[in-house]
Amino acid sequence: MVALLGGAWAAPAALAAPPAPPQSVAQGKNWTVDPVAGGYRVTLRLDRPAPLRDALPLLAVDGRTVGVARQSADRRSVSLISQDPAVLRARTVALVWSGDPAPGSKRSMAAPGPTDADWLKAPQGTALGDDPGAKGRYQVETAEYDLGAEATYLPGLGQKAELVGKVYSPRHATGPRPLVVFLHGRHQFCYGGDESEPFPTKPWPCTGSWKPVPSYRGYDGPAEALASHGYQVVSISANAVNAYDGDAYDAGAQARAELVLDHLSLWKKWSTVGGGPFGTKFVGKVNLRNVGLMGHSRGGEGVARAAVLNADRGGRYGIRAVLPLAPTDFARATVPGVAMSVVLPYCDGDVSDLQGQKFYDDTRYSVAGDNAPRSTVTVLGANHNYFNTEWTPGQSTAPANDDWWGEPGDSPCGEKYQGRLTAKEQQAVGTAYVAGFFRLQLGHEKQLLPLLDGSSTRAASAGRAVVRVVAQAPAADRRDLSRLDQPLPAGAVSGSAKTTICSANCAGTTTDGAQSPHWIEAYFAAKTPTLAVTKLSWTGKNGVLRVPVAAGQRDIRRYAALTFRAAPDPDGAPRTDLSVRVVDGHGRAVSVPASALGDALVRLPGANGSGVPKNLLRTVRLPITALKGIDLRDVRTVELRTDRVARGSVLLSDLSFSRPGVGTSGPASLLPKLSASSVKVREGDTGTQYVDFWVSMSRPSIRPVSVYAETNGELGSVVGEVARQVVFKPGQTRQKITVPIKANTRDSFDLRFSLVLSVPRDGLLKQSFGHGLVIDDDPTPKVTVGPATAVEGAEFLEFPITLAAPSDQYVSINGELKDGSATLGKDFESGYEAPPVRWVDGYVEPGRTKGVLQVRIVDDKVKEPTESFTAQLTSIEGGELDLPSTVIGTIRDDD
Numbered sequence: 001m002v003a004l005l006g007g008a009w010a011a012p013a014a015l016a017a018p019p020a021p022p023q024s025v026a027q028g029k030n031w032t033v034d035p036v037a038g039g040y041r042v043t044l045r046l047d048r049p050a051p052l053r054d055a056l057p058l059l060a061v062d063g064r065t066v067g068v069a070r071q072s073a074d075r076r077s078v079s080l081i082s083q084d085p086a087v088l089r090a091r092t093v094a095l096v097w098s099g100d101p102a103p104g105s106k107r108s109m110a111a112p113g114p115t116d117a118d119w120l121k122a123p124q125g126t127a128l129g130d131d132p133g134a135k136g137r138y139q140v141e142t143a144e145y146d147l148g149a150e151a152t153y154l155p156g157l158g159q160k161a162e163l164v165g166k167v168y169s170p171r172h173a174t175g176p177r178p179l180v181v182f183l184h185g186r187h188q189f190c191y192g193g194d195e196s197e198p199f200p201t202k203p204w205p206c207t208g209s210w211k212p213v214p215s216y217r218g219y220d221g222p223a224e225a226l227a228s229h230g231y232q233v234v235s236i237s238a239n240a241v242n243a244y245d246g247d248a249y250d251a252g253a254q255a256r257a258e259l260v261l262d263h264l265s266l267w268k269k270w271s272t273v274g275g276g277p278f279g280t281k282f283v284g285k286v287n288l289r290n291v292g293l294m295g296h297s298r299g300g301e302g303v304a305r306a307a308v309l310n311a312d313r314g315g316r317y318g319i320r321a322v323l324p325l326a327p328t329d330f331a332r333a334t335v336p337g338v339a340m341s342v343v344l345p346y347c348d349g350d351v352s353d354l355q356g357q358k359f360y361d362d363t364r365y366s367v368a369g370d371n372a373p374r375s376t377v378t379v380l381g382a383n384h385n386y387f388n389t390e391w392t393p394g395q396s397t398a399p400a401n402d403d404w405w406g407e408p409g410d411s412p413c414g415e416k417y418q419g420r421l422t423a424k425e426q427q428a429v430g431t432a433y434v435a436g437f438f439r440l441q442l443g444h445e446k447q448l449l450p451l452l453d454g455s456s457t458r459a460a461s462a463g464r465a466v467v468r469v470v471a472q473a474p475a476a477d478r479r480d481l482s483r484l485d486q487p488l489p490a491g492a493v494s495g496s497a498k499t500t501i502c503s504a505n506c507a508g509t510t511t512d513g514a515q516s517p518h519w520i521e522a523y524f525a526a527k528t529p530t531l532a533v534t535k536l537s538w539t540g541k542n543g544v545l546r547v548p549v550a551a552g553q554r555d556i557r558r559y560a561a562l563t564f565r566a567a568p569d570p571d572g573a574p575r576t577d578l579s580v581r582v583v584d585g586h587g588r589a590v591s592v593p594a595s596a597l598g599d600a601l602v603r604l605p606g607a608n609g610s611g612v613p614k615n616l617l618r619t620v621r622l623p624i625t626a627l628k629g630i631d632l633r634d635v636r637t638v639e640l641r642t643d644r645v646a647r648g649s650v651l652l653s654d655l656s657f658s659r660p661g662v663g664t665s666g667p668a669s670l671l672p673k674l675s676a677s678s679v680k681v682r683e684g685d686t687g688t689q690y691v692d693f694w695v696s697m698s699r700p701s702i703r704p705v706s707v708y709a710e711t712n713g714e715l716g717s718v719v720g721e722v723a724r725q726v727v728f729k730p731g732q733t734r735q736k737i738t739v740p741i742k743a744n745t746r747d748s749f750d751l752r753f754s755l756v757l758s759v760p761r762d763g764l765l766k767q768s769f770g771h772g773l774v775i776d777d778d779p780t781p782k783v784t785v786g787p788a789t790a791v792e793g794a795e796f797l798e799f800p801i802t803l804a805a806p807s808d809q810y811v812s813i814n815g816e817l818k819d820g821s822a823t824l825g826k827d828f829e830s831g832y833e834a835p836p837v838r839w840v841d842g843y844v845e846p847g848r849t850k851g852v853l854q855v856r857i858v859d860d861k862v863k864e865p866t867e868s869f870t871a872q873l874t875s876i877e878g879g880e881l882d883l884p885s886t887v888i889g890t891i892r893d894d895d
Helices: 085-089 116-120 220-228 239-247 253-270 298-312 357-363 423-443 446-451
Strands: 031-036 039-045 057-061 064-068 077-082 093-097 140-146 152-154 159-161 164-170 177-183 232-236 286-296 319-325 339-345 374-379 467-472 478-482 497-502 533-538 544-548 561-568 579-584 589-593 618-623 635-641 648-658 673-676 679-682 688-697 705-712 723-728 734-742 751-761 764-767 769-775 783-785 788-791 796-803 811-818 839-844 850-857 867-877 885-892
Touching: 039 057, 039 085, 039 093, 057 077, 064 077, 064 085, 140 220, 152 253, 159 239, 159 253, 164 220, 177 220, 177 253, 177 298, 177 423, 220 232, 220 423, 232 253, 239 253, 253 286, 253 298, 286 298, 286 423, 298 319, 298 764, 319 423, 339 357, 339 423, 357 374, 374 423, 423 446, 467 618, 497 544, 579 618, 673 705, 673 751, 673 769, 679 688, 688 705, 688 769, 723 734, 751 764, 783 811, 796 811, 796 839, 796 885, 811 850
Parallel strands: 177 232, 177 286, 286 319, 319 339, 339 374, 673 764, 679 769, 788 885
Antiparallel strands: 031 039, 039 077, 057 064, 057 093, 140 164, 152 159, 164 232, 374 467, 478 648, 497 533, 533 648, 544 635, 561 618, 561 648, 579 589, 579 635, 673 688, 688 734, 705 723, 705 751, 751 769, 783 796, 788 796, 796 850, 811 839, 811 867, 839 850, 867 885
């Protein structure tokens, strides 16, 4: 059984050899570019098996990514089909991963960064009195259920999947308990088998000696911690999704969401009428109106989608809290209405760009008045895999690895570096923050609020881990002064300071994409704008950025802190400072250095060029209790002053007064639902036609609703690129997206692409992928292959291939050489390596009408008569030819 996607095993020796492949049009030491129907197959052979990662595998040709690749069964090759003619001129081909440093960059570097020493001695914060990682008063009992490897059909995958889970229950707990569902990410799905076994007809379920990887058993720590405090926990298996998601239009997010909801459907039955493997054991014991979801890696994107899908279906289940753990975010979804905390492991070597940060960025203002809290939890020294014991070497059943690939002592993430957490230390952090989040949001255990409110309070069981939390309080507990994402009004900036608004250009000129989680492109929504922030720069100590407090909002006594997000400019000094000054109506002021309020203005550890340091905005938090001597009933302005250092530059966002709160969370079922239509169109012969996608809302809204829409996929020269924001005015329910389709008269392939919706405002994504199909309507060209004559010393005899009209496809012909008076090996050979084979092929390149089927002539230096042989043509792709067809090759002696 294969453990990974794609590819095919070698045919058993007893079978006939397959046709020889077409000759490569470009090749290197370990890669080839070959003509195939539909374009060019780029294949890269690897020295060692590639991992099955949550990040998307990409191929880069000459340093530029050309598409998502598939891995072979043995993981020793990756390939894709591209219509990009640039691959014909390839000089280098490399495997890269979405979000990783640019091709050629090292993943890790031994040289320390300028702030490494700061972070090795960074303060950890005050320990919380109630440690969420500690066990509670309930004994925990576990059980498993297995309803079969193909027990449910997932429409988003087009395949059947297993319904397998591990259950953690509080023994002797009475009444319905909150339910938390864990979903693992993309990992190997089968292991331990004999690779000489015959290749199965499908990759899942595991067959023969291959066994399923029990990834769902890897979260015992947080599951048992929660169950011991009275929560019902189920960790589910998603191996089938991992086996098939390489072909899914959205990399499997919808399928993972469907799988979660299918398990919730089981628990609805088991907790009401019983049945299944547990009989009446859980009847009345599970509260499906109070549900939390944790998803690791692609599972994080899956549970985010599950919360939205559940809301779209009317809020069938009370999903109130979502925790994406080291998640992917390929499509820029939002998760409104639901409490959310995103855990970001700083040394993530898989989802290395920490793209899950965008769940926070995109959701925080996505719905006006959203009263759900959200946070990010950055864990220094943590990698991607070790949150799951089944992905951890020495603890796992199946093979596992440290996903950070640098040398052991490398700064800041090598496994032996002082700041790197051990596997057990990392798992302790995961247990504390996963359990703490769900206890807070599902159980309203408010003593845990300081863990996730940005106040730097820590969990004692997290040990020496350095954790930094950024939090957005619920709308009812927050007064926003400025998002700092728009130009400030005239007069707001004075002295030696100046401000600009930046988004993608905030990433820095000396950094790579993996260093910029806020600003790296999402794979399915590459043109959707990323986070906009204010860049404050100064050249003297008299600069001031002044934000007024509006009349009627000046009484701040109900709030706990003034907060904003900040980070050093990636192109500036690694450490900087400024003062936070609050002024009341009498002109009295309190000024506090930002450096006294935390380390947000100290660059995170690592040296440029290794995927670190991460340029992450972090919390500057000024407690209201520090504003002694001013009238808290009449606060007039908040100022950021450049009086600490003479020159500097910082990035700023989200200035507000707030207080911690659990808010109110639940399915955002009342929001209008946004969907993209699908289109099918014939290509046409002349000019450019325009096809219309429709973006529709389920109902009109009393406020404007917006969403970004863009075409995505291998658009080639046929489909035009479209990317724009769609705004629905109050009362509107449909908007048109027009996509140009360029016609031609050349035979080609049907072209599939998508219209992707992302980052909605005051709406909910329902059908976020519209599917486009351009049907080629040009006739397949007639093909003729003529006889050929060559002199023995000419090296090659070439049968001419002629097309009646040029094609946009490769036209390839295969056949078999048959002896006549000339014989294989003595007078001619196919041109392939010994021993001689009779398979032969030829092709015509796209856009041309002439090609050849080439046979090598053996120059034997022996005088002999004119001889002949035949090529029996047996198959053709991309053209029409009556088969079988035979052509004669004639060899004239020159001795």
